[in-house]
Amino acid sequence: MNIYQHFRPEEREFIDLVLQWKSFVEFNYAPKLTDFLDPREQHILKLIIGEHGEVKYHFFGGYDQAERKRALLYPEYFTPTEDEFQISLFEIHYPKKFVKIEHPQVLGTLMSLGLKRGKFGDILINDEQIQFFTAKEVSFYVSSNIETIGRTGVKLSEQPFENVIASNEKWEENDLTVSSLRLDTVISGVYHISRQKAQDLIQHHLVKVNWTLTENTSFLCEIGDMISVRGFGRVKLIRIDGKTKKEKWRIIVAKQK
Incomplete structure (x- = not known):
């Protein structure tokens, strides 16, 4: 059966990537952690991996309602924990009384670091409070290189997951x-x-x-x-x-x- 016929032509590259991850787990009998995936990519991964094979999967994005999530593919013997997903949560501190920072500015600053979008999870904004998730392997680089967003000086502090804010997106x-x-x-x-x-x-x-x-x-x-x-x-x-x-x-x- 041609697996590609069930998806759009532009999704073929990602399908090949999922098949590579699956083969890695099967061959090495070890877990494989992905970058952050958007919901469409998560859907494709679910369909390709399936529910009843030897390779299992689990998603986590730092909190239950996350849109962007890392996937962990693993063999049957393995039991995943939150720590396996290697995610960091940062809060942005800035002079809230004088400036307003919005989602596009935060994303633009993150992307200006030269990292792939897949290294970043959700950006959460609730009134004046702003947080974002990163892959732990780039967290030190991110925290060391962000000093401004737009023209506003900012500081980042890493937070435990229990401090995650609720997004006011409606x-x-x-x-x-x-x-x-x-x-x-x-x-x-x-x-x-x-x-x-x-x-x-x-x-x-x-x-x-x-x-x-x-x-x-x-x-x-x-x-x-x-x-x-x-x-x-x-x-x-x-x-x-x-x-x-x-x-x-x-x-x-x-x-x-």
């Missing part, structure tokens, strides 16, 4: 009808903008699907896809309820408030 479900499941059409319907405007956003590298930039305006959306449009927020396709009498698609989405 989502709202909406139902709508769209003429097709093309990416430009879905964005147009969700954000009440013209299809031409949606195409411009995609072609100007302002749109990600499942955490990956795409320039394909005709990309066909599926259940579970996360769409991020810079300046507009994020939306997740929750359900497809078939077609109306006028041959339009009825969909349910969760939109970031």
Whole structure:
């Protein structure tokens, strides 16, 4: 059976990586820890590894509601603990009375360090309190090299997991009808903008699907896809309820408030 036929062409490289991890565990009879994976990558890993084989898996991102998580693949004899995931939690200290720091600034600063996105987990913001997760193997490098975010001087302090804050991110479900499941059409319907405007956003590298930039305006959306449009927020396709009498698609989405 061709495993690739069940996934999108652009996901082939990650599928090959998961197969390599699986082979490593089978051959060495030892656990394999991955970088932080986004939810789509976690879904692919689950499908490839399966539930009943000799190789097991577990996800952990530092807290129960984590979006980005490291995966641990391991043989049957192994019992994973939180320590096995090698995750550090940092809190950002800055002059809260005078400046405001937002998610894109934090992510931009982290990515400017020259590390892969996979070395960082969730970024949590609750009012003025900000925290983020990193892979432990880069935690010293991160803490040694971040002194400013934007123009604001900051200090980092490592925290135990029990001090993790609750993110104030909120989502709202909406139902709508769209003429097709093309990416430009879905964005147009969700954000009440013209299809031409949606195409411009995609072609100007302002749109990600499942955490990956795409320039394909005709990309066909599926259940579970996360769409991020810079300046507009994020939306997740929750359900497809078939077609109306006028041959339009009825969909349910969760939109970031």
